[in-house]
Amino acid sequence: MTVRKNQAKLTPEEKRAFTGALLELKRNGTYDRFVRAHNTFLMTDSDFGDRVGHRAPSFLPWHRRFLLDFEAELQKVDPKVSLPYWDWTVDRTPASSLWAADFLGGSGRDRDGQVLDGPFAYAAGKWAVTVGVDKRPYLVRELGARGVQLPTKAEVNAVLAMPVYDAAPWNSSSDGFRNHLEGWRGAGLHNRVHVWIGGQMSSAASPNDPVFWMHHAFIDMLWAEWQRRNPKSAYLPGAATPNVVDLHRPMRPWNNVTPADLLDHRKFYTFDTESAR
Ligand SMILES: [Cu+2]
Numbered sequence: 001m002t003v004r005k006n007q008a009k010l011t012p013e014e015k016r017a018f019t020g021a022l023l024e025l026k027r028n029g030t031y032d033r034f035v036r037a038h039n040t041f042l043m044t045d046s047d048f049g050d051r052v053g054h055r056a057p058s059f060l061p062w063h064r065r066f067l068l069d070f071e072a073e074l075q076k077v078d079p080k081v082s083l084p085y086w087d088w089t090v091d092r093t094p095a096s097s098l099w100a101a102d103f104l105g106g107s108g109r110d111r112d113g114q115v116l117d118g119p120f121a122y123a124a125g126k127w128a129v130t131v132g133v134d135k136r137p138y139l140v141r142e143l144g145a146r147g148v149q150l151p152t153k154a155e156v157n158a159v160l161a162m163p164v165y166d167a168a169p170w171n172s173s174s175d176g177f178r179n180h181l182e183g184w185r186g187a188g189l190h191n192r193v194h195v196w197i198g199g200q201m202s203s204a205a206s207p208n209d210p211v212f213w214m215h216h217a218f219i220d221m222l223w224a225e226w227q228r229r230n231p232k233s234a235y236l237p238g239a240a241t242p243n244v245v246d247l248h249r250p251m252r253p254w255n256n257v258t259p260a261d262l263l264d265h266r267k268f269y270t271f272d273t274e275s276a277r
Helices: 012-027 030-044 059-077 153-160 177-182 189-197 211-229
Strands: 002-004 269-271
Touching: 012 030, 012 059, 030 059, 059 177, 059 211, 153 177, 153 189, 153 211, 177 189, 177 211, 189 211
Parallel strands: 002 269
Antiparallel strands: none
């Protein structure tokens, strides 16, 4: 069974195994298929039309399945690898070990935001950005440069206390747990982290930056934590609703995968925080 660990607790070998598997997926073309898929969905998801990956109740199950597919590819390269999660309420500065040269590398240089250290630096020759919104072939980060802070534990706890999963009109204006976690309302949790990192992470092609997976692994963990704290709350909508995916409707691009199939993460993996329970 896969165990997802806090990135801050990975051993040097675990960090090497994870970044090595990422580089191999990049080399064999698998990685950019995932970037392209995310880009396509983000561009077509719309508040007033069909929406599945974003601005919609299925934001959480869609990304859970997207991460599961990606983790399965990593494990084809190295069966010991799992997706680490990044708890940005704790590791919340550009000085965190996450951004060291032996892991993801750090912020980009002032002139153009280009990341210059770590395994994903352009000059290292293994991480050319090919799917994107502009022509820059290098990974860009501007950690904390846009005047926003990473969300705090208090902001997260306030959202985890919201008992209703989602509500009409089921888009970026909804009042409920999903939309506050996705970050279109309130403190802006998930979206604010993308903005704090900047560069490709604040674009539709956000998976170009490997931190995408660790950020979304934590968002996924917060969904599981919300379920634990709100055991009587259900995924909504429970029945057919225009333009969005209800509990039992299949989610594009998968065949026969519904939100109901993805509600219990323990079918697929556990978190390191759960083993002691
Ligand atoms: Cu995201």
